Amino acid sequence: MSVWETTAVRASGISMASEAASAVRAREQVLLNSQAAEDAVLRPRDPGAYAHDIRAALAARIARLNGETELARFFMADAEDSDAAGLADPAGTGHGGLPPVVVAFMDRVAMSPREIRAEDIEALKTAGVADSDIVRLCELNAFLAYEIRLIAGLRLLREKAA
Amino acid sequence: MSEIVEKFTRRVPHWRPRVTPVRLDDASPEQHEALSVTPSNTRVSDYVLVLAHDVESLKVRSPLFNAIMYDKGGLSRAEREVGAIAASMVNRCIYCAAVHATRHAELEKSTATTDAIFEKGEDAKLAPRDQAIFDFALRLSRAPAEATVEDLERLREAGLDATEILDLVLSTALFGWANRLMHVLGDPVRPDA
Structure with a gap:
């Protein structure tokens, strides 16, 4: 994959001919490594309790929360026909089979991480989420x-470059 | 018992995990491999052992972290730290703010900037270039849409070129990531004397 095909550069709309392209070229390896990190969280070999479609739907949800x-539509390609699809709508009630406490936790970590307390992690444990899956979330x-x-x-x- | 640190400080606290770290004795070969490429090779910290629960992420994150904070050229290392500190203040990651304020003070051989930041928080008054960097990083951290073309214009006026601005975006965004691990998965504590 080239740096121009990475999710971040594509979503930004920066073209190879633009002035901003020089910065992309200067940090090509960082942007490629960022794509590798996306692969690791969205499509891991060992997904733990959260299969790829659930991860895709949660990613779409967090993208929507951020406008x-x-x-969000791009992430949903991996969750379109899945039971998890309902998770992608932050205004909806779909939990994609996840405990509601998990979904609420994801929303709060995405939007107001400063408010997270030890009790929030305890609530996940009480709902039966394993320590390894808390780290994955x-x-x-x-x-x-x-x-x-x-x-x-x-x-x-x-x-700005335009 | 120990006391949870509630205020921003340059004095680096201990980090007490809220989930059980991976035990080195139980670690898989892949976890061992990932643990050897972390920034602190000498002693594996509880933080890294917690992250080892998601070894695929840990493996790609450590080299990415080092590249964003330390790669040559572009924005100075101290100015990348300002991005990291701003994010850590917005997200209230006391531990991250302490580590990176200390690093900033070491790089600058001065505590003036981080003293000002810890005294006034997000309203701190800094030298013009640091101010433009700090304000942009605060806004990008609060919500991506809060950072505007006008903020970017201020960075340009302060003398940053496109690569330096991208370095600031990267270091700020990276701490949006790091804060959501460190602040969410553990508590900053000061052991009782």
Whole structure:
């Protein structure tokens, strides 16, 4: 895959001929490694309790919470016909088979991480979520916070350069 | 018992995990391999042993982290730390803020900037270039859509070129990631004397 095909660069709309392209070229390896991180959280070999379609739907949900509709649609390609699809709508009641406490946790970590307390982690444990799966949920959420901000920043660079 | 640290400080606290770290004795070959490429090779921290629960993420994250914070060229290392500190303040990651404020003070051989940040928080008054960097990082951290073309214009006026701006975006975004692990998965504590 080339740097121009990575999720972040594609979503930003930066073209190879633009002024912002010089920055993309200067940080090509970082952007390729970012794509590898996306693969690791969305399509891991060992997904634990959260299969690829659930991860895709949660990613779409977090993208929507951040106003990234196009990105949400892109993530949903891996969850379209799945039972997890209902998770992708933050305004809906679909939980894709996940305990509601897990979905609420993901929303709060995405939008107001500063408010998370030890009790929130205890609530996940009480709902039967294994420690390893708590870490998986956090990595998925945390990576998306990164990728969505990277896209927003790249997009500003494109707009400013124009 | 130990006390949870509630205020921002440069004095680095201990980090007490909220989930059980992977035991080195029980680690898989893949986990062992991932643990050897982390920034702290000498002693494996509880934080890294917690992250080892998701070994595929850990493996790609460590080299990415190092590249974003330390790769040559572009934004200075100290200015990348300002992005990291701003994100950590928005997300209230006391531990991350302490580590990166300390690193900033070491790089600058001065505590003036981080003193100002810890005294006034998000309203801190800084030198013009640091101010533009800090304000942009705060806004991008609060919500991606809060950072605007006008903020980017201020960075340009402060003298940042496109690669330096991308480096700031990367270090700020990276701490959106790191804070959601460190602050969510553990508590910053000070052991009782």
